[in-house]
Amino acid sequence: MRQLSLADDCISDLVLDELAAGELAPESMARVQAHLTTCERCASRRNTFQREREAFLAAAPSFDAHAVLVGRKLQRRHWPAARAWWLGAALAACAVVALLGPQLQPPTRSKGGPHVDFFVKHAQRVERGTLGQSVQPGDLLRFTYSTDAPRYLALLDRDARGASTFYPASTQAVRVAQGANVALAFSVELDTSLGPERIYAVFCSEAFVVEPLRAALANTDSLPAPPGCQIDVITLNKEPSR
Amino acid sequence: MTLSREHFDELYRRHAPGAFRRARRLLGSDADAHEVVHDVFLSLWERPGQFAANSSMSTFLYAAVTHACLNRIRNHNTRTRLSLQHFKQAPTLSVAPIAQPDQTSVLRSALEQLPHELAQVAVYYYFDELTHRDIASILGCSHRHVGALLKRIEHWVNAEEREPCVS
Numbered sequence: 001m002r003q004l005s006l007a008d009d010c011i012s013d014l015v016l017d018e019l020a021a022g023e024l025a026p027e028s029m030a031r032v033q034a035h036l037t038t039c040e041r042c043a044s045r046r047n048t049f050q051r052e053r054e055a056f057l058a059a060a061p062s063f064d065a066h067a068v069l070v071g072r073k074l075q076r077r078h079w080p081a082a083r084a085w086w087l088g089a090a091l092a093a094c095a096v097v098a099l100l101g102p103q104l105q106p107p108t109r110s111k112g113g114p115h116v117d118f119f120v121k122h123a124q125r126v127e128r129g130t131l132g133q134s135v136q137p138g139d140l141l142r143f144t145y146s147t148d149a150p151r152y153l154a155l156l157d158r159d160a161r162g163a164s165t166f167y168p169a170s171t172q173a174v175r176v177a178q179g180a181n182v183a184l185a186f187s188v189e190l191d192t193s194l195g196p197e198r199i200y201a202v203f204c205s206e207a208f209v210v211e212p213l214r215a216a217l218a219n220t221d222s223l224p225a226p227p228g229c230q231i232d233v234i235t236l237n238k239e240p241s242r
Numbered sequence: 243m244t245l246s247r248e249h250f251d252e253l254y255r256r257h258a259p260g261a262f263r264r265a266r267r268l269l270g271s272d273a274d275a276h277e278v279v280h281d282v283f284l285s286l287w288e289r290p291g292q293f294a295a296n297s298s299m300s301t302f303l304y305a306a307v308t309h310a311c312l313n314r315i316r317n318h319n320t321r322t323r324l325s326l327q328h329f330k331q332a333p334t335l336s337v338a339p340i341a342q343p344d345q346t347s348v349l350r351s352a353l354e355q356l357p358h359e360l361a362q363v364a365v366y367y368y369f370d371e372l373t374h375r376d377i378a379s380i381l382g383c384s385h386r387h388v389g390a391l392l393k394r395i396e397h398w399v400n401a402e403e404r405e406p407c408v409s
Contacts, residue, residue: 014304014376017260023298053259063254063283070280170273 114147114203115232137192146180151203154210159197163218197236204229245290268311278310301380363391
């Protein structure tokens with residue numbers, strides 16, 4: 001087994017990172033700087049790291065910007081609070097069902113196949129979402145899914161500004177297990193675009209790449225189900241904040 | 243350790259780019275690497291006490307990113323299991339990440355199978371090309387212990403090679 005492409009006296013990535021972060025002791029820094037003046041390869045690596053650093057910070061100059069980059073509209077930073085509000089609403093919904101019986105559940109869509117439900121948090125009020133739900137910029141949405149078999153899932157959004165992917169953050173749809181009312185571990189903060197908004201939950205039996213679907217939705221304003229897939233659509237109406 | 247928002251933002255600017263570079267190299271995916279970086283910094287914000295001030299933030303983040311990446315590699319549903327015998331045949335790694343996807347994917351697959359402690363050391367040694375001293379500073383152990391762990395990796399790999407390949 002072999003390790004190293006670096007010569008013994010070359011500077012490791014860790015030390016280059018410590019140098020960039022200003023963490024080296026003065027004597028170490030002097031030794032490293034001296035080496036960098038004589039070793040073309042280490043100097044080149046340092047320059048490469050610096051270019052990559054600048055590119056990264058240009059794309060994500062702050063943690064909050066990076067959060068948007070990672071999850072687009074995902075607000076994982078606020079997840080503990082989001083979980084609390086959503087769990088409260090879910091428990092309340094369960095309590096209503098237990099007390100009143102299943103025939104008196106809050107009105108929802110007629111569903112046979114795999115589908116998603118959602119909860120809306122507006123200010124401190126949380127309610128279960130319904131078709132055509134009125135929402136406002138800044139409201140938070142949380143989703144649950146139900147499927148009778150493992151499937152691959154992605155959530156896409158179409159509003160006045162275009163099409164975007166709510167879930168997942170990665171390029172491939174996520175395989176979800178069989179289950180009912182399973183919470184997806186993210187919340188969405190609605191942006192300021194107003195008017196009708198549609199959220200497409202795409203359930204497929206095989207793995208799929210999300211981006212072509214998002215592009216199709218952006219270009220055609222519709223999303224027919226690909227072969228082997230089923231789509232559940234949530235409609236919202238985003239109104240100005242009151 | 244207490245962490246003001248200003249201090250946290252400064253740590254992000256200093257260290258997130260390097261954390262992303264390593265995660266990207268380990269995982270072979272920009273999207274996964276971004277998620278790892280986000281998770282690591284979110285964890286640091288929520289639990290700043292996990293950073294022991296007797297090490298540098300860089301060494302702390304090397305360990306945190308490595309741990310997160312190894313978990314992700316091991317939990318990846320679509321991973322392809324490759325025989326560990328390829329581990330020995332892996333060519334010397336270049337500094338450039340993603341440049342040799344075949345090499346890094348072979349190593350990545352090997353990391354799924356190594357015991358966690360050894361996998362960490364393998365990351366530092368084969369991916370990061372760190373010295374024994376660097377690895378010792380990250381793990382908080384002696385150089386001698388690092389050498390022993392590397393010996394265990396060799397023994398483990400050799401033992402695996404004697405076993406028939408099971409898919």
